[in-house]
Amino acid sequence: MNTPTDRDLLLRARRGETEAYGELVTRYQTGVFNVCYRILHNRSDAEDLAQETFIRAYDRLYTFDLEREFSPWIRRVAANLCLNYLEAQKPVAELDEDRDEDKTQSPGEQVEVKERSEQIRTALASLPPHYRVVVELRHYQDLSYDEIANELEIPLSDVKSHLFRARKLLAEKLHAPD
Amino acid sequence: MHLTDEQLNEYLDNETAERAVIEAHLASCGECAARLFTLQALFADLGSLPEVNLSTDLAARFTPSRSLTPQLPRWLTLTATLQAAAALLLATLAAPFAAQMLEPYSSMYTMPSPADILTELQFNFFTWTRSFGSISLPEFPPNPFALPAEITPAILAVGMTSMLLAWAFSNWWLLHKKSNRLA
Numbered sequence: 001m002n003t004p005t006d007r008d009l010l011l012r013a014r015r016g017e018t019e020a021y022g023e024l025v026t027r028y029q030t031g032v033f034n035v036c037y038r039i040l041h042n043r044s045d046a047e048d049l050a051q052e053t054f055i056r057a058y059d060r061l062y063t064f065d066l067e068r069e070f071s072p073w074i075r076r077v078a079a080n081l082c083l084n085y086l087e088a089q090k091p092v093a094e095l096d097e098d099r100d101e102d103k104t105q106s107p108g109e110q111v112e113v114k115e116r117s118e119q120i121r122t123a124l125a126s127l128p129p130h131y132r133v134v135v136e137l138r139h140y141q142d143l144s145y146d147e148i149a150n151e152l153e154i155p156l157s158d159v160k161s162h163l164f165r166a167r168k169l170l171a172e173k174l175h176a177p178d
Numbered sequence: 179m180h181l182t183d184e185q186l187n188e189y190l191d192n193e194t195a196e197r198a199v200i201e202a203h204l205a206s207c208g209e210c211a212a213r214l215f216t217l218q219a220l221f222a223d224l225g226s227l228p229e230v231n232l233s234t235d236l237a238a239r240f241t242p243s244r245s246l247t248p249q250l251p252r253w254l255t256l257t258a259t260l261q262a263a264a265a266l267l268l269a270t271l272a273a274p275f276a277a278q279m280l281e282p283y284s285s286m287y288t289m290p291s292p293a294d295i296l297t298e299l300q301f302n303f304f305t306w307t308r309s310f311g312s313i314s315l316p317e318f319p320p321n322p323f324a325l326p327a328e329i330t331p332a333i334l335a336v337g338m339t340s341m342l343l344a345w346a347f348s349n350w351w352l353l354h355k356k357s358n359r360l361a
């Protein structure tokens with residue numbers, strides 16, 4: 001049996017078939033969760049925001065252009081939601097302890113990867129909200145400067161300054177001599 | 179003269195039209211090449227961040243219970259449709275033969291007209307409600323919440339209508355809640 005395309009599922013979801021939308025959620029929930037997790041650095045908040053992303057997207061399905069890809073769109077919705085959430089929450093969220101476990105690696109490698117991932121996530125978490133979202137959109141969602149400016153509704157010059165400053169800060173934290 | 183941070187960032191992001199100029203400079207300037215290397219290492223670090231698995235299934239919220247709205251397999255739906263079509267065809271083909279076979283018995287029994295059937299149903303309904311109306315409840319001590327001593331057809335009609343409406347509303351509410359998990 002042929003697997004339905006995203007477009008088929010979206011059309012069915014628009015007709016009110018929640019199962020079809022559930023199938024889309026199954027396909028993209030990990031990606032969306034990771035967008036939230038990279039920005040928020042808290043598993044519980046990231047899961048809540050990922051859920052919220054799919055609910056918001058469902059409510060706005062009729063505005064979605066079926067000629068576009070669903071995955072990049074839902075990931076951008078998630079990034080925007082996380083930015084709004086961070087701006088509303090002034091204090092820095094608690095960081096998670098258990099994360100970045102790769103079952104395919106040996107215990108020694110796992111510890112090493114986990115430690116490095118932890119350093120990267122901690123460095124990302126220390127950035128101001130706007131910087132984090134710009135890094136997310138550029139590095140993990142592959143958007144151009146213009147697309148980021150359009151998505152966040154900020155000037156192109158702000159995109160560049162946020163991104164370049166974010167990278168400078170990250171490089172200082174991650175590549176500083178011990 | 180060294181390259182600016184902006185030039186290096188735009189070069190790595192493929193957002194510059196000066197690629198050839200930048201590359202020519204990098205080939206001859208160790209300091210700028212080292213800065214580019216640091217930036218590339220950062221890109222590699224960010225790219226190495228592993229994906230993390232979810233601890234819950236977010237799709238569950240969007241999937242109605244299978245037992246409530248069972249989806250029939252396609253083959254079963256097709257079979258049922260074909261069976262219905264075959265039955266309809268056979269009934270149409272058999273009708274003239276059945277009429278011919280029943281012809282000798284038609285004089286023994288006359289079919290009532292729709293008007294006769296309606297009159298009969300109406301008569302039965304009124305007889306039934308009248309017999310209910312004659313039911314008397316046992317005497318209760320007087321209290322403000324006492325039921326009426328006699329069930330009149332009007333009370334019966336109101337009661338039955340209320341029950342019908344309550345049944346319809348509760349079913350609608352249950353199905354609406356189950357089928358629309360987003361509400």
